[in-house]
Amino acid sequence: MGNATSSHAETKTLAPTLVSRLTRHVVSASGDTTTTTAPFTGKPLAELPVSSASDVAEAFERAREAQRSWAAMSPRDRVAPFLRFHDIVLDRQSEILDIIQWETGKARRHAFEEVYDAAAGTLYYARQAPRLLRRRRSIGAVPGATRTYAHHQPKGAVTVITPWNYPIALPVGDAVPALLAGNAVVAKPDTQTALSALWAIDVAVEAGLPEGLWLPVLGEPAEIGDPLIDGADYVAFTGSSAVGAKIAQRAAGRLIGCSAELGGKNPMIVCEDADLDRTVEGAVRACFSNAGQLCISMERVYVHDAVYDAFTEKFAAAVRDMELNSALDFSADMGSLTYQRQLDRVSAHVDDARQKGATVVAGGRPRPEIGPLFYEPTVLADVEPTMRACADETFGPVVSLYRFSDENEAVERANATDYGLNASIWTRDVNRGRRLAERVRAGTVNINEGYGAAWASYGAPMGGMKRSGLGRRHGAEGLLRYTEAQTVASQHYVGLGGPPGMDGETLARTMTLGARLMKRFRIR
The missing domain is CATH 3.40.309.10 (Aldehyde Dehydrogenase; Chain A, domain 2)
Incomplete structure (x- = not known):
């Protein structure tokens, strides 16, 4: 089993210029760094900047500033960078496949699965976001006289925390629908595999995503974990069931939503x-x-x-x-x-x-x-x-x-x-x-x-039951979880208090008759 063939990993390295280009996106002012290790060789791989709690606070401040003008755009106008992102990922897949293999040690065929997923999942939401976010009319309080629709407002600044095992598919899969919904994202990828996520952010900016909308921070949970929850309007997490439970508890204390894809057997x-x-x-x-x-x-x-x-x-x-x-x-x-x-x-x-x-x-x-x-x-x-x-x-x-x-x-x-x-x-x-x-x-x-x-x-929801998670990614819920549903209702022709001069008893009889008729004729 598994004959040991000559390894390209022993003769290739990550170019310092590439590492420098990607790490420029990290919000980090301290100058502190950490060094990752290549699983294939056990040797040092890349030196990465480390973020502090104050860096996380700055990331949220910058993200909220960028989000205001982004949210003012129509969903259809927000799509363009992501259509270009899809093409760039496929065109430059060799570069990101190398990075993923270096950081994770996975086989290239398995690295390709997640590169394809990052492109295909992005295209799905780029195509579907305008439809999912459009106003949806519903039956009003008084049919014909009450005109009602549901509108989706973005949450604001979303925290996306992702693990090391799928370092481009998971950050992209959670951040892209959040961005298309009109939010900004503060992302915390696992440090070991951060370059893969940083590559995705770099490509998104190259594709036209405004600076400051997708901001990464790097560091240990003990230092920046709580600030990432405390500064967010929503949290999307992928990881262990034990950590997911702690994040859900902290989010609940602030009455903000969270979703979590967790463990499985x-x-x-x-x-x-x-x-x-x-x-x-x-x-x-x-x-x-x-x-x-x-x-x-x-x-x-x-x-x-x-x-x-x-x-x-x-x-x-x-x-x-x-x-x-x-x-x-x-x-x-x-x-x-x-x-x-x-x-x-x-x-x-x-x-x-x-x-x-x-x-x-x-x-x-x-x-x-x-x-x-x-x-x-x-x-x-x-x-x-x-x-x-x-x-x-x-x-x-x-x-x-x-x-x-x-x-x-x-x-x-x-x-x-x-x-x-x-x-x-x-x-x-x-x-x-x-x-x-x-x-x-x-x-x-x-x-x-x-x-x-x-x-x-x-187009179908994906997530866990029992201790395997909260909420769903993919499908309509995968995007709408990043929004607040708002109902807007306008009243026309006649007020809900009845015509001028109608007494309460007459109004009650009229409304009772109306309710019976609406049921009979299946208006409701």
């Missing part, structure tokens, strides 16, 4: 009628994209007794054949983990399962000869509830296989978790798959796909 159900070759190919992607460092990837696979042995054999063979390397090209099937703490967690989960009697079907060991944070894609069987890999989110290239005998059992076990982010069902009978999907307590469910079908359906 996502189940995959393989029915007895599944096409096993197609299922195995999909399972490899579903379990090991970005080395399993994906909130919506599969960590629990429930396989029907009738096909368990055949599936396990095919799946294990496919996993053993996966190519691991650190090349800056498309030759790798899987790349590196990003942080040492992730490698430690993966190793601990596998070692714990092995010591307690689980069977390692494929993988199960680190690969330091390829790079310091590489770990083999790993398949476990005979996993029991006492093992950490059973219920705890691993967030790495580890998946556990379980048998089931009927679909009721499969659904029950799929739902037996505090998480509810994503799920996957494999069957030749799509109607059956849909019936099962609607019984699974997860925000998205993919049939005959692991995660991409639901995620990339940008």
Whole structure:
């Protein structure tokens, strides 16, 4: 498994001029810096400025100043920079693919997934924002005499906090709809992968987004975490369930809204009628994209007794054949983990399962000869509830296989978790798959796909149930969450107090008759 090929990562570096160009956007006055490390090599990667609490306050001040004129523009006029952004991202994808690989250690094919997502998701909202934000008429208090419409006002200054695992897709996916809705954004990407987010901001400015509307700050949560919540009119967060709960509590104390996409221990159900070759190919992607460092990837696979042995054999063979390397090209099937703490967690989960009697079907060991944070894609069987890999989110290239005998059992076990982010069902009978999907307590469910079908359906909402999140990104809600709905109603011809001289009793009888007639003729 994973032959160590000659690595381009050992002969290429990030150009200092590129780092300088991107970091100029960071709001930081102290002169303090931090140095990131390349996961592929363990060597220093880039020196980045660090922001303080006062820098965050300045970012909000600048953002609010820029937001006033931006909000005064029509939604249709705000679209233009984002249409250009879409084209620039696709045209210059080689540059950002290199940056993503350097910062995360992921395989290039997985880096491309998020570059494509940044472009495609932006295009969706650029096309849809004017429609989603237009005035919407509704039935007034007195049909014909009361004219009512709903209007969406921007929140103001939005905080977007994103993690390291998808460093361009997530910052772009949350910031772009906020900006199109008329807000300014103060962004806090993870420092390790900040250059990817800074590249997106740089491209947006190049595409015509006014300066000051999308401002990044960098630093540790202990220093700038609270100021990012306290200065915002809304918070969009992606990360762990524990941190998401703390952010929601602090936002609630200020009576501001927040949305959060959080953790997952996502189940995959393989029915007895599944096409096993197609299922195995999909399972490899579903379990090991970005080395399993994906909130919506599969960590629990429930396989029907009738096909368990055949599936396990095919799946294990496919996993053993996966190519691991650190090349800056498309030759790798899987790349590196990003942080040492992730490698430690993966190793601990596998070692714990092995010591307690689980069977390692494929993988199960680190690969330091390829790079310091590489770990083999790993398949476990005979996993029991006492093992950490059973219920705890691993967030790495580890998946556990379980048998089931009927679909009721499969659904029950799929739902037996505090998480509810994503799920996957494999069957030749799509109607059956849909019936099962609607019984699974997860925000998205993919049939005959692991995660991409639901995620990339940008017109549909995406988010978690239970401890997997609050609110939704994508779809109408993904943009309208950044707005305040305002109702404007004007009264014409006759006042709600009735014609001049009408007494209260007559008014009550008239309104009662009107209510009955409106029901009868389905006016209401």
